[in-house]
Amino acid sequence: xxxxxxxxxxxxxxxxxxxxxxxxxxxxxxxxxxxxxxxxxxxxxxxxxxxxxxxxxxxxxxxxxxxxxxxxxxxxxxxxxxxxxxxxxxxxxxxxxxxxxxxxxxxxxxxxxxxxxxxxxxxxxxxxxxxxxxxxxxxxxxxxxxxxxxxxxxxxxxxxxxxxxxxxxxxxxxxxxxxxxxxxxxxxxxxxxxxxxxxxxxxxxxxxxxxxxxxxxxxxxxxxxxxxxxxxxxxxxxxxxxxxxxxxxxxx
Numbered sequence: 001x002x003x004x005x006x007x008x009x010x011x012x013x014x015x016x017x018x019x020x021x022x023x024x025x026x027x028x029x030x031x032x033x034x035x036x037x038x039x040x041x042x043x044x045x046x047x048x049x050x051x052x053x054x055x056x057x058x059x060x061x062x063x064x065x066x067x068x069x070x071x072x073x074x075x076x077x078x079x080x081x082x083x084x085x086x087x088x089x090x091x092x093x094x095x096x097x098x099x100x101x102x103x104x105x106x107x108x109x110x111x112x113x114x115x116x117x118x119x120x121x122x123x124x125x126x127x128x129x130x131x132x133x134x135x136x137x138x139x140x141x142x143x144x145x146x147x148x149x150x151x152x153x154x155x156x157x158x159x160x161x162x163x164x165x166x167x168x169x170x171x172x173x174x175x176x177x178x179x180x181x182x183x184x185x186x187x188x189x190x191x192x193x194x195x196x197x198x199x200x201x202x203x204x205x206x207x208x209x210x211x212x213x214x215x216x217x218x219x220x221x222x223x224x225x226x227x228x229x230x231x232x233x234x235x236x237x238x239x240x241x242x243x244x245x246x247x248x249x250x251x252x
Contacts, residue, residue, distance in 0.1 A: 001070055002041040004087060009034050009096050009109035014151060019152045020055040021095070021108045026157040028212065037079055039096065040070035040086045043123045048131060049090040052097060054140055056104050059084075060131035064103060087111075088195075089123055144210070146172050151214055158242050159217040165238050166225040170213065173228075174206055182206060189213060189224055 007168045012021045013250050027033070042063065044052075052059065064084055071085035086101040094116050102200040111119065142148040144167050173185060179202045185195050186209040197205060213221070229235040 001066065002126060004039050004041055004115070005037065005120060006123065007036040007087065007096065008112050009036055011098065011107040011109050013107045014056065015108060016054065016056045016146060017147055021110060022157050023110050024112045034073065037072040037074040038198055040067040041069065041123065042086055043089055043091060043118065043126045043128050044084060044131065045128055046090045049088060049093060052105050053095055058103050058118045059105060060133050065132045087119065089119060091123065094119055136186060156215050161242050162222060162225055163217055165229065165235065166221065169228045170210065185209065185228065188227065
């Protein structure tokens, strides 16, 4: 079993999509960065890497057995074992995983560039480990609360997180709103379509709104998100994490 020493990690917890496990250049000073004293390294096939990076499902039992208590973190003066923590690579991509004692990839982190280079040199001649799982090739299902990667492509961290916030608000709108309220919010997005929107059914208005909103990210998206979030304490808090207090944000 290969290992790397002194590995810097920035844990993203509970993320089922790899695009939310931020690369080093998107790390923030307020993120909680940790130093792992030692991490087990495994070289795996691309489909298993995809599965781990883009799900929170059970890991192969053989993999868990191979990396069991092979990684450590130093807390104060003590070296503490981590039950199931490992550094996975398919020879091109890298991902650090900690299950927090469970059998699922609860926490994930990217590497800093220098250590990514070290890892690639370390595993260059290392054979791939095969771990059998009969559901590895199951197609992942995306939805409004777990958007497909194409909808997040090209966006920076703040934009991705605001877009997911907007999708959360839209999902609540779909589940709770009456037809008139949905038409109102569609008109807020597309005022030039007012007359057309007033003739739409609930589903027609919803499909039209979501199809128009879901692509890209712009100042218009940001302003629309702000308008929808305002007055909803839970969503306001999520907004403030990205943008600061709402009363100080001059978007309108």
